Amino acid sequence: MLNDPHTRHAPFLTVDGLSKRYRQDQPPVFEHVGFRIERGEFVCVIGHSGCGKSTILNIIAGLDAPSEGVATINGREITGPGLDRGVVFQNHSLLPWLTVEQNVAFAVRSKYPSWPRRRVSEHVARFLEMVGLAGAARRKPHELSGGMKQRVGIARAFSIEPQMLLMDEPFGALDALTRGVVQDELLKICAQTHQTVLMITHDVDEAILLADKIMLLSNGPRARLAEIVVNTLPRERARETMHHDPQFYRIRNHLVDFLVRRSKLVQAAGGAGEGPETEPAVVRPGLESRSLDEDGPRDAPIRIVA
Template sequence: MSFLRIESLARRYAPEGPPVFENIHFGIERGEFVCILGHSGCGKTTILNVLAGLDEASSGHVFMDGREVRGPALDRGVVFQSHALLPWMSALGNVAFGVRSRHPEWSRAEVEARSTRYLEMVGLGQALHKKPAELSGGMKQRVGIARAFAVEPKMLLLDEPFGALDALTRGTIQDELLKIVQATQQTVFMITHDVDEAILLSDRILLMSNGPCAKIAEMVEITLPRERTRAGIHHDPQYYRIRNHLVDFLVNRAKDFARDTPDHDPRHPPRVRPGAILPEPLATD
């Protein structure tokens, strides 16, 4: 049985209207990094909020580590696109706030040691005592990531955490996130609109058809070596096969998926191994 299991999930906002998504079935193994891709309006963030316990599905169930998810808890850490820091607290104070919630019996020294460790892991060892107003956008997001990791959740939920950052800052934090995930074997579910980001970070990518009535259309397994880097990923021929397949789905097939696949079994979306079956990349100059 998967560490995280989603069964028959659906969400509708109007009793008589069509669901945003329906018949959502998938599982995530312990230590796996899964990204979900799809156009705006297909319900990606709503699914993440249901996993976090911040929203309720209209039907279906979510089980994590053998227990049904029925509300927010510290076994799930969430990082949103907005950093959501407390402005009157320093970077250290923001992370310590989460650590104290997780370990109320710890001494102040123990809390600060844990908080400092994770801030240093995201490259903020020199900014421990700075408040959010003194930090750049990328630094604020690093504090949010450090806070989520510092409570040592069973699962990390990321809702486009780098979407508002410039390309250089985004790349730097991606590298840091990849190192931490690989070192801690953290289970991660992440929403992104960036195809390259999904390929770099994930073990598997879920492709959603367009809403309303969105579904999981395919599960694409990333066959690149797990110890990948932004600098080296482009030199692997599999990268272009995977990328072409994802872009083709998003551009050409996502909107027509439900109409073109009436016999699709939502419990078993097609599993695709792009490194093995996709056509060769187009020749370039």
Template sequence: MSNEAVKALDARPYLQVEALGKRYPGADESVFEHVNFQIRRGEFVCIIGHSGCGKTTILNALAGLEHASEGHVFMDGREVSAPGLERGVVFQGHALMPWLTVRQNIAFAVRSKWPGWSRQQVREQVERYVQLVGLGQAIDKKPSQLSGGMKQRVGIARAFAIEPKMLLLDEPFGALDALTRGTIQDELLRICAQTQQTVFMITHDVDEAILLADKILLMSNGPRARIAEIVVNTLPRSRTRAGLHHDPLYYPLRNHLVDFLVDRAKDLSHGRAPAQPPEVHPGLLAA
């Protein structure tokens, strides 16, 4: 493949969401409508919005776990219509099988992806990703012997171990204490930097979105929610939790996100604003 062809492949959207909407049977209004966005290969995208705006339903549609009422989701040029191992999902609950050890939980996923692999291949793949999340000493423990943060690390290791083309995260750190949450955020940043992983993540935490995301999608309140703004994070990609608040771009960006959630999200809800493409703002110029 020529260099020009490779550049063209990298430039096209890896994930394309077109006019997505969801209305449940018997409901008077849609949960969300006219949802459009793109994600490029290797991009980390966070979506923020108040409860009830349909964030998890959108993620489930990307995962193929739920069908939207209207619109389409395309990944790598193919329409998403069912679950697939090219998409790894991590939920807020760890969803580990309690009767299996860490090793066995991850091995189950690896064998599902590569049923023809030998025991040695499975073992090496499992151990690689267990080490990557810093759980080498706990590899033969069962979930009941692990802390909440350790269980979430196992869930992340399991998702990465199947080497998905895209990782979908539904508030995976929401139930964790601040210290554990920060530690796992650092692990996730490190792993994504190593693997160039494409990520779509739901969060309610503005600071988490600023730390992790290349792009932040802001949803208006439901019903009839929509993506009102797409904010490009212009802070350097090498950002760290410790240094984030020292960056002069941090507070203008944070204030813009908080202002949207506190005031503008409700002003754009219930069909008060006409359906239109979301505004795209480069970082602190968003105001």
């Protein structure tokens, strides 16, 4: 588990010693994964296919169980699904026979069964307005574009006012322009609600835009949490301008280098360190002092191990 001496209170989400093995005669998909997330943080997970990213998210969602280890939220062990966690999958998973507002209302009534119809309607309208779909409330899913469907899924997840939002490549099936629109909506909502988010993505630029921290998993099997990259760009960043900051390219180059080369080296070395209790390095590549214009190999990123 990551240990931050500057944080004196208990973390919001704690994952400790997590491993997942599907068959005893095969190695685990991942092992000894430990981290923590503070309330209000937006954390992205990046790694190659097969390293167990979705499985880790499903364990936190309560949809799967670990072979070893434990995950706790607000000090309580996660043993199954709960309305304290909202999940947005890559597939929007809308009920096709219900309208947009009915899809969201279905979730709201699950969380607040005693609410009268009028209060449910007002609550649903507020979250549809948040994602820019107030004018599409009466439409059914087949009348919506892919981006609109995904925004309904986001509105539905936020409408139950979860303590944590879990997102599994929610924009992976969208075209680049639509993805940008939905990302902007998500940024606005998170700024308004201070939502805690754990999101899986394969898109490096998306992670830099959205996340406060980016967790890097080594290749599976026996994947480990190799590094936690701190996003040193200002939190009020925008897609149109963030690439003007030299920190953007330092962070991006570090992430791409990990995915292309160092993930395999970490796997070959047996994970993040020599033993199961070794903590992942916390790195801040955006704070490298070396100029991007200098010739020659770049200095190693600053590593600050908590």
